[in-house]
Amino acid sequence: MTRETIPAVGIDLGTTFSAVAKLDERGLPLTLVNAEGDHLTPSVVLFDGDDVIVGKEALKAIAVEAPRVAECSKRDVGHRAFHKTLQGKKYPPEVIEAFILDKLRRDAQLQIGPFSKVVITVPAYFDEVRRKATQDAGYMAGFEVLDIINEPTAAAVAFGFQQGYLNEEGSTSEPQHVLVYDLGGGTFDVTVMEIRGTEFIALATDGDVRLGGYDWDQRLVDIAAESFLRRHKFDPREDPIAAGKLWRECEDAKRTLSVRSKAAVACDHKGCSARIEITRRQFEEATLDLLDRTRFTTAQSLKAAGLDWSDIDRLLLVGGSIRMPMVHAMLRQLSGKEPDASVAADEAVALGASLHAGLILAQRQGNPPTFTIKNVNSHSLGVVGVDPLTGRRRNGTLIPRNTPLPVTAKRTFKTRKENQRSILVEIVEGESPSADDCTRIGKCSVRRLPENMPAQSPVDVLFHYEPNGRLKVRVIVPGADRQIATEIVRENSLAKEHLDGWRKFICGLEPTEYR
Amino acid sequence: MTREIPIGIDLGTTFSAVSYIDHAGHTLVIRNAEGEILTPSVVLFGENEVIVGKEARNAAAVQPDLVAQWVKRDMGSPFYTRPIHGQKLPPEVIQGCILRKLKLDIQRTLGRVDRVVVTVPAYFDEIRRKGTADAAEMAGLKILDIVNEPTAAALAFGETLGYLSPTGAPQKEMTIFAYDLGGGTFDATLLKLAPGDIRTLATDGDVMLGGHDWDLRLADFAADAFQKQHGLDPRKNPAAMNRTLAAAVEAKHTLSARVRASLRVEMAGRASEVQITREQLEEMTADLLERTSYTTRQLLAAAGLEWKDIDRLLLVGGSTRMPMVVNALRRMSGLEPDHTVNPDEAVARGAALYAGYLLAKESGDVRKAAFEITNVNSHSLGVEGIDPDTLRKKNFVLIPRNTSLPAKATERFSTKMEGQRSIVLRVLEGESTIPGECTAIGRTAIRDLPAGLIKGWPIDVTFEYGSNGRLSVHAVVPGTSHEAKLDLERDSGMTREGIEQWKRSVGEAAGFNSFESMLQDVLGINIPLAPSIENPEASPLRAPTDGRSAGATECSGPGVRAYDSAPLDDSPAEKLSPIPPCKPGASALRTFAAKPQSLAGAAPLWEEAEHIPVENTVEFAPEKPNGKPPSAGMSLSRVLFNAIGFAVFSAFGLALGYAILHYIMPDKFKWPW
Incomplete structure (x- = not known):
């Protein structure tokens, strides 16, 4: 009987590494290993002729065939194309992500048999477009994405499970405030959570989608390259292969510097070679500004949650980059608390995702939830309107950031002209009042409005924002007595037929009803 | 609660792993200080520290002479293949260093270290098992038991499928074939899983076959290519060879995912980029794979089974990731190889489960010890006697291999001569009928037999082999009160003092500081020496003649294998077989504390028994030392030849040099004639 149930699988699709976890027969989450035997799969894709190779081997290839390797594609998610042309082709970043997901699926299948239902995690700070793209990547890889959840939330769930909060007996009566500091390979997230019994409530979230261990690596690369330049008058960063090789060396040196006080980087370029010694102090000085950004x-996020350090019960560290001693020292100094690194830094997110998948699957079978998650939105959502006073384009916010989800918000706008027959609703995400400083998510248009509406007729825009961070828009024109649910036409998003085409190409599966 | 935490250690040839069972009953793998699950089984004996793991492996490329790796393959030999810091180290000591590092990681993760289960290849013989236990002892680990790797893997597999509880989901029996190809050893084991019952049917293997051999082939291939291009052989330079080997390992991994790879060989400022395809690798290692296939077929035949009787073909060990292995097994068996357990972790996890099982049994918690494990012996056990037909020495097997444990067997032997006063019992392990081809694992003697016993007097020998791998040998001379008992316990093979000495050296206290004191002991002069071996002349037990003294002098060094010879000291030498000197490079001969009991006043029964006599003469099965004895010196003609050759070539070289200089700078270097 246990063998027939659908496995609850969670995927942490990271910038530099990905992990897959599932719940075992007893409901305990455990990470699965890939075909190479590792719990973490490098999120790196090598386009090798007709072959697409993902993981460790692709990572190794950076040192010799860098131009054919796509790394850190998660950083480009939300853009139209990956920043690098691979074998003369421009790939959408979500397609590269889909290749990674496909590899994760194939490897996991060896151990747990075929499965398709998964929960995928994203940084809390990912915006609507990036979430949609991640969901698309899941579809192209042949998955049915049950939900998209935030990485810090998943980590907190894993932590809660480990502490025994998820059992009836183990749940705490006292609400606990947990600050999750998640410094991964490519993204940084902070989330303040309240764990009340079996409820996980996000109070505030903030982050930086372009800050992670990768940036620390690059600083090491710079130190090494400049030292090399001084010695040999060549810059290894100019040559993609030398740069790729140097990056791998520096990445390894970074790990060494977490346990030792100095490390050596070997660099070969144009027949010259050098062994460059870097001390931990040197490294910490060179990356101080990066650490300050996380501080x-x-x-900020603690302030947004309306809390003080004295209110925080746990300072939970997640993500591989928290192994750097400087992170602990900074947080200790900032908070006056001892950071808690008791969850598996690299696996907690995937473990939490699998717990969430288990919850959803159980709910679908009519079982009561064992825990609940309440989320907030990470970015303010609004529409672009024209300021009647200045005549300039302004961002009219409907859902301010850190609003608990799900939420439905309404704001009334007015038509500009007499007999206006259509309205273009431009949806933006961001904190700035100026529309141009915000991210455009997409637009929807309302056509065939009733004739002869006077100028300044009210138009209600309703946003419905789901806990998974996906948005639905409705427009109501009160006079017209008409409700229009509109499809958002997203910026930089792949059309359904493209998604189907990629799906067929990547995993050989036929299209499904997917929106 | 002071619940003892079940801990399992997979001490592998190339990598080691540790697992434990948490309070929720979940097996978890312990990460080392470097944050990794697998710790390379490599030891660097640095100038003032001993480093184990990744850093030590990286150092192999720069300081190859200070690095010890693949030590597990040398288990059973007196010393590691090559001296470190000029010092010959017993492999147990190096393994002890690895275990010591694992112990620190356990301590760091769990806050304490309880008793552990350590795994060994099923095909490890008694001496190698004993050595593994000694290594743990030296590292300050308390051994709960030693368990076979495939059994451990099967436990991990059984846990996943719910076989470890009688109420587990599957109720039907399942026969599984565990194919365990690790870094240095190969094991094939047939097991039967029934709910709550795990039974080993038969086991076979090869302690000298593993992924490392694949690496060596690849490295050879690359070295040949380099030699062709540059005329230099990287195999001659240990650092270059280690770098090439590291590149070969990487290339092997690449070839599991891709169809071609390249590996870079660098030496003396020159480099070759060697291309290799998966097909090439498969061709050049086909014979290695064939060896595993052969063993696999042999095992099935031994168990009287066919492939259609096998339900699952379980893959264990990192080397089973090679597509050639999976394909060959698929072809041979018609079964789809099973990837359910993680090949790297399964053994450690299973060992932890086994530890949990033993602890539960110990505390009488029947609920938790709800499964039974039955093992078999991997090698036949017997005694050396003389075949009455051929009058040659023969290995008489009492417990054949693949016998379910515990097992007990009794056999009657008889004396060889009239008036024989003592009997020597040599315990052998191995399949051959020729004692010289078997491993002598123990020895005992019955002495002071009543005078006047007739020829052919019976001697009953009983072997009792416990499921924990402990063999006790009991010999009784009916009609007399003479008997001998020999307990081949894993915790008493190496002399107590030897282990204690090394244990102090490897370091008992917490912290790496104690490693320094170890270094002083290991690498300094403060090496414990066993008097009886150190000075062969002083030993009353040394063979009086027959030119084996060369072998005996070779044995000087750390006396960790000193024989507990005291009780035999006062015995008449001509009545006793000499204790064989240890063979350099060969499997160590270890005798165990023999306690011959001499009881006077026995009433002899004059009865004839027609049985094979146990030899009591000084004649001895010829030892075949593996290592060559040190050559006594070159023959005179050869020395002369070399000297003349040297002189001629030196003169020629000098002349040539002078000539060249003369042509370059004619003014400064005038012709001397």
């Missing part, structure tokens, strides 16, 4: 964001 600033951490303090």
Whole structure:
């Protein structure tokens, strides 16, 4: 009987590494290993002629065939195309992500048999477009994405499980405030959560989608390259292969510097070679500004949650980059608390995702939930309107950031002209009042409005924002007595037929009803 | 609660792993200080520290002479293949260093270290098992038991499928074939899983076959290519060879995912980029794979089974990731190889489960010890005697291999001569009928037999082999009160003092500081020496003649294998077989504390028994030392030849050099004539 149930699988699709976890027969989450025997699969794709190779081997290939390797594609999600042309082709970043997901699926299948239902995690700070793209990547890889959840939330769930909060007996009566500091390979997230019994409530979230261990690596690359340049008058960063090789060396040196006080980087370029010694102090000085950015964001999000450090019960560290001693030292100094690194830094997110998948699957079978998650939105959502006073384009916010989800918000706008027959609703995400400083998510248009509406007729825009961070828009024109649910035409998003085409190409599966 | 935490250690040839069972009953793998699940089984004996793991492996490319790796393959030999810091180290000591590092990681993760289960290849013989237990002892680990790797893997597999509880989901029996190809050893084991019952049917293997051999082939291939291109052989330079080997390992991994790879060989400022395809690798290692196939077929035949009787073909060990392995097994068996357990972790997890089982049994918690494990012995056990037909020495097997444990067997032997006063019992392990081809694992003697016993007097020998791998040998001379008992316990093979000495050296206290004291002991002069071996002349037990003294002098060094010879000291030498000197490079001969009991006043029964006599003469099965004895010196003609050759070539070289210089700078270097 246990063998027939659908496995609850969670995927942490990271910038530099990905992990897959499932719930075992007893409901305990455990990470699965890939075909190479590792719990973490490098999120790196090598386009090798007709072959697409993902993982460790692709990572190794950076040192010799960098131009054919796509790394850190998660950073480009939300853009139209990956920043690098691979074998003369431009790939959408979500397609590269789909190749990674496909590899994760194939490897996991060896151990748990075929499965398709998964929960995928995204940084809390991912915006609507990026979430949609991640969901698309899941579809192209042949998955049915049950839900998209935030990485810090998943980590907190894993932590809660480990602490025994998820059992009736183990649940705490006292609400606990947990600040999750998640410094991964490519993204940084801070989330303040309240764990009340079996409820996981996000109070505030903030982050930086372009800050992670990768940036620390690049600083090491710079130190090494400049030292090399001084010695040999060549810059290894100019040559993609030398740069790729150097990056791998530096990445390894970074790990060494977490346990030792100095490390050596070997660099070969144009027949010259050098062994460059870097001390931990040197490294910490060179990356101080990066660490400061995380410190600033951490303090900000605590403020946004309306809390003080004295209210925080746990300072939970997640993500591989928290192994750097400087992170602990900074947080200790900032918070006056001892950071808690008791969850598996690299696996907690995937474990939490699998717990969430288990919850959804159980709910579908009519079982009561064992825990609940309440989320907030990470970015303010609004529409572009024209300021009647200045005549300039302005961002009219409907859902301010850190609003608990799900939420439906309404705001009334007015038509501009007499007999206006259509309205273009431009949806933007961001905190700035100026529309141009915000991210355009997409637009929807309302056509065939009733004739002869006077100028300044009210038009209600309703946003319905789901806990998974996906948006639905409705427009109501009160006079017209008409409700229009509109499809958002997203910026930089792949059309359904493209998604189907890629799906066929990547995993050989036929299209399904997917929106 | 002071619940003892079940801990399992997979001490592998190339990598080691540790697992434990948490309070929820979940098996978890312990990460080392470097954050990794697998710790390379490599030891660097640095100038003032001993480093184990990744860093040590990286150092192999720069300081190859200070690095010890693949030590597990040398288990059973007196010393590691090559001296470190000029010092010959017993492999147990190096393994002890690895275990010591694992112990620190356990300590760091769990806050304490309880008793552990350590795994060994099923095909490890008694001496190698004993050595593994000694290594743990030296590392300050308390051994709960030693368990076979495939059994552990099967436990991990059984847990996943719910076989470890009688109420587990599957109720039907399942026969599984565990194909365990690790870094250095190969094991094939047939097991039967029934709910709550795990039974080993038969086991076979090869302790000298593993992924490392594949690496060596690849490295050879690359070295040949380099030699062709540059005329230099990287195999001659240990650092270059280690770098080439590291590149070969990477290339092997690449070839599991891709169809071609390249590996870079660098030496003396030159480099070759060697291309290799998966097909090439498969061709050049086909014979290695064939060896595993052969063993696999042999095992099935031994168990009287066919492929259609096998339900699952379980893959264990990192080397089973090679597509050639999976394909060959698929072809041979018609079964789809099973990837359910993680080949790297399954053994450690299973060992932890086994530890949990033993602890539960110990505390009488029947609910938790709800499964039974039955093992078999991997090698036949017997005694050396003389065949009455051929009058040659023969290995008389009492417990054949693949016998379910515990097992007990009794056999009657008889004395060889009239008036024989003592009997020597040599315990052998191995399949051959020729004692010289078997491993002598123990020895005992019955002495001071009543005078005047007739020829052919019976001697009953009983072997009792416990499921924990402990063999006790009991010999009784009916009609007399003479008997001998020999307990081949894993915790008493190496002399107590030897282990204690090394244990102090490897370091008992917490912290790496104690490694320094170890270094002093290991690499300094403070090496414990066993008097009886150190000075062969002083030993009353040394063979009086027959030119084996060369072998005996070779044995000087750390006396960790000193024989507990005291009780035999006062015995008449001509009545006793000499204790064989240890063979350099060969499997160590270890005798165990023999306690011959001499009881006077026995009433002899004059009865004839027609049985094979146990030899009591000084004649001895010829030892075949593996290592060559040190050559006594070159023959005179050869020395002369070399000297003349040297002189001629030196003169020629000098002349040539002078000539060249003369042509370059004619003014400064005038012709001397």
